[in-house]
Amino acid sequence: MPKSDQPKPKKQYHHGNLRQALIDAGLELIAEGHGAQIDLRKVARKVGVSHTAPYRHFADRNELMAAIAEEGLRNLADKVHRKIETVPDDFLSKLEAFAREYVEFAIAHPQLMREMFSGINTDYDAHPTLRQALLYLFEPLVSTLKQSQAADEIAKTEYVHLTLIIWSMIHGFSALVVENYVIRKSLQGTEAIDNMVHLCVQTLYHGLARKDTL
Structure with a gap:
């Protein structure tokens, strides 16, 4: 497979303020009409981090929603x-x-x-x-x-x-x-x-x- 045709790796979150990035992801999900379905896994997926990463900043969904x-x-x-x-x-x-x-x-x-x-x-x-x-x-x-x-x-x-x-x-x-x-x-x-x-x-x-x- 030519190098140009190879699938690009999924962009990962590597820098900065993870907490704010998770909040921003939650805001985007809410704007898209998915407020009721928000959980820590969904915002982690949207940011591009492991599903355990949000727990460094939020103990549970309630803490995330309060921050949002x-x-x-x-x-x-x-x-x-x-x-x-x-x-x-x-x-x-x-x-x-x-x-x-x-x-x-x-x-x-x-x-x-x-x-x-x-x-x-x-x-x-x-x-x-x-x-x-x-x-x-x-x-x-x-x-x-x-x-x-x-x-x-x-x-x-x-x-x-x-x-x-x-x-x-x-x-x-x-x-x-x-x-x-x-x-x-x-x-x-x-x-x-x-x-x-x-x-x-x-x-x-x-x-x-x-x-x-x-």
Whole structure:
């Protein structure tokens, strides 16, 4: 057999950060719609390492899925932080920036969003860095809430509860756009989704704002 016709050996992983490579392989599998089937053997095969190699970094599938969820949260959080820094320094502008980035990320990465917030696959109490990533996501929103409360712009309800209310609306809307065919069909196009995000934020804000500020 001529040398040029000989089969090429399978490319193997030889360098760098194996842990990150395994996480990246998991992210690719999720994007391909195989989140439920992910295990350590599958990511090892995708990276090109032995099936025992992942155990140097992850004790089991749960640890791998927690690391993947953390990567997703930090990617989303980075987008939120960058966006919020570019908008005017008032509560309504920052709230809408947060909402837009969150919804856009959910639409772009629906499979990953399911894994990021699935209690089945990820236990926030068991994974401190995963919890830290979640808190990092909400840092700019919490900071804006506290500043706006100090300025008497919005109601002085416990900020943790307000954060949960805001998250519930934004995450709920994101889930409906991604998961519900009727909603998705009625909101075709970026402009329609942007308009709905704006309406959600305006409705939420005027429910939170002090009545004498309206």
